[in-house]
Amino acid sequence: MENHPTLCRGTWLIAGCGYVGSRLARRRLSAGPVLALVRRAAAAEDLRRQGIPAVLLDLDQTAPTAPRLLPPDLDALVYLAPPSGTGTEDLRLARFLGVLGAAHPEAFVYFSTTGVYGDTGGGPVDEDSPTAPREDRSRQRLDAEWRVTQWCQDRSVRCVLLRVPAIYGPYRLPLDRLQRLEPVLRAEDSGPGNRIHVDDLVDACLAGLERPVEGVFNLTDGLPESMADFMARVASLAGLSAPPRITWAEAQRVLSPGLLSFLREARRVTSRRMQELGWTPRYGQPGAGIRASLAEMGLAVASKDGLSTGAR
Numbered sequence: 001m002e003n004h005p006t007l008c009r010g011t012w013l014i015a016g017c018g019y020v021g022s023r024l025a026r027r028r029l030s031a032g033p034v035l036a037l038v039r040r041a042a043a044a045e046d047l048r049r050q051g052i053p054a055v056l057l058d059l060d061q062t063a064p065t066a067p068r069l070l071p072p073d074l075d076a077l078v079y080l081a082p083p084s085g086t087g088t089e090d091l092r093l094a095r096f097l098g099v100l101g102a103a104h105p106e107a108f109v110y111f112s113t114t115g116v117y118g119d120t121g122g123g124p125v126d127e128d129s130p131t132a133p134r135e136d137r138s139r140q141r142l143d144a145e146w147r148v149t150q151w152c153q154d155r156s157v158r159c160v161l162l163r164v165p166a167i168y169g170p171y172r173l174p175l176d177r178l179q180r181l182e183p184v185l186r187a188e189d190s191g192p193g194n195r196i197h198v199d200d201l202v203d204a205c206l207a208g209l210e211r212p213v214e215g216v217f218n219l220t221d222g223l224p225e226s227m228a229d230f231m232a233r234v235a236s237l238a239g240l241s242a243p244p245r246i247t248w249a250e251a252q253r254v255l256s257p258g259l260l261s262f263l264r265e266a267r268r269v270t271s272r273r274m275q276e277l278g279w280t281p282r283y284g285q286p287g288a289g290i291r292a293s294l295a296e297m298g299l300a301v302a303s304k305d306g307l308s309t310g311a312r
Contacts, residue, residue, distance in 0.1 A: 010073035011035055012209070013105075015096055016081030017047060017054065020111070020167065024078065024202045025052045035071055057099070059092045060084055070103050076209050077108040079148070083140035090144035097151050107158040109208050110148045112141045114165045114194060114218060119265040122191035126270045127163075127216045135261060145216075160208040161216045162201075165269055168289065169198030170296040174231055178240045183254060184228045186245035191266020192224035197289035200281040207277040218271040221281045221289065227263070229307070236305040237290050 012028050014021045017036035028034040029051065036054040038044050047054040058064055059081065077100075083090040115138035117125040133139045145161050152159035196219050204219050225233070232242045252260065274280065283289030287305045294301045 010075030010106075011071040012076040012078060013037065013070070013074055014078045014080065015057075015059075016079065017052070018043070018080065019169075019172065020198055020201055021078070021080045022047060022050065022052065023198055024205055026050065027202055027206065033071070033073070057096075059095045061095070064095050064099055070100070074103055075106050077103075077105050078111075078205065078209075079109070079144075080111050083137065083144065086136060088136055088139040088143060090140040090147070093144040093147055097147060100151075104155055105157055107160060107209055108148060108152050109160045109162060109205055110145065111205075112145050112161055112163045113138055114163045114220075114267065114269050115265065116142045116145070116163065117267055117269075120267040122266040122268060124268045124270050125218070126272050127218055128272070134265060158212070158214045160214055162204060162208065163216060163218050163269075164201060165194035165196055165220055167198055167201060168195055168293065170293045172198065173234055173238070173290065173293055175234070175238060175240070178231065178235050178238070178243060181241065182243060183246040183250070184231050184243045185226075185251045185255070185263055186247060187226040187228040189248040189251070190226045190228060190263055192268045193227050193230055194220050194224055194267070194269040195230070195289075196221050196281065197283040197292070199292075200283055200289070203282070204277060204279045207279040211276070211278060213273075213276050215273075217273050217277060218269050219274075220269040220271065222284050223286055224268050225286075233287055233305050233307050234290055236307060237287055237302045238294055239300060239302055 009032060011033040013035050014025055015037040017025055017038055021036065025034045025036055034052065036047050036052050037057045038054055039058050041056060044054040044056055079096065081092055084092045115135065116131045116133050117129055118132035118134045131142055133142055149159055200221060201219060228245055235242045283292065291301050
């Protein structure tokens, strides 16, 4: 990533500081102050043990309050909490906006999903593509995008919407599924899958905060492998057996409803705006992010994955 002036110099508030947020917070601590908002006391204690200041805020309460939570030098908001409940509105995000009061950060980064594009039959989508979410979880994300955009427009706050595909990284690889030899839908019955390594995602978020950019950005590692091919690559690099591949008819009998819902949508995520961020994925070569993840976990890594580099 090229050098550029830092815009957000004050405290960064990270709401929903879990897997991605904690890695972002640790990166931020080396350059400036950060405050994490979490729902559970155990999560707050874990963050504090890592040196990350954390406070509790339960956004699932009907009318949450946040007295004395917001630092006076608040300069950036990063919202990572997923929607909760059913329906098409993200009420958790709505409650968060309600407790911000007169807060006026320089920038607001909202983590959305590429699921807002819906199913394109494997066709490409970029930031100009129409949104057509098919599932309520994606409709809630689109509702949240609208709410954040309106909140920022009303306060002249720079708004950055990151549309994110499946996230993988250390401790987020399907090793348990592979060890259980759970089946996976064969590549010829599934569309391209889109992913991003957690550290690439953190890099993109930092770029969005530290550069004068705004609007929608699609994020992807540029390696649209099917789930079957990705699982086989993980297995090969981790020294495990490749999972059995099943047809769509078999999948409907043995896979979970949630996974089937995910597999029913196929699109190839692309971006026209990555250059504006000054960001390119460091794990943009087949297997690179998997190798780095296994190494961070202290696991042996095969020197080659035994698969072709062509993505399907």
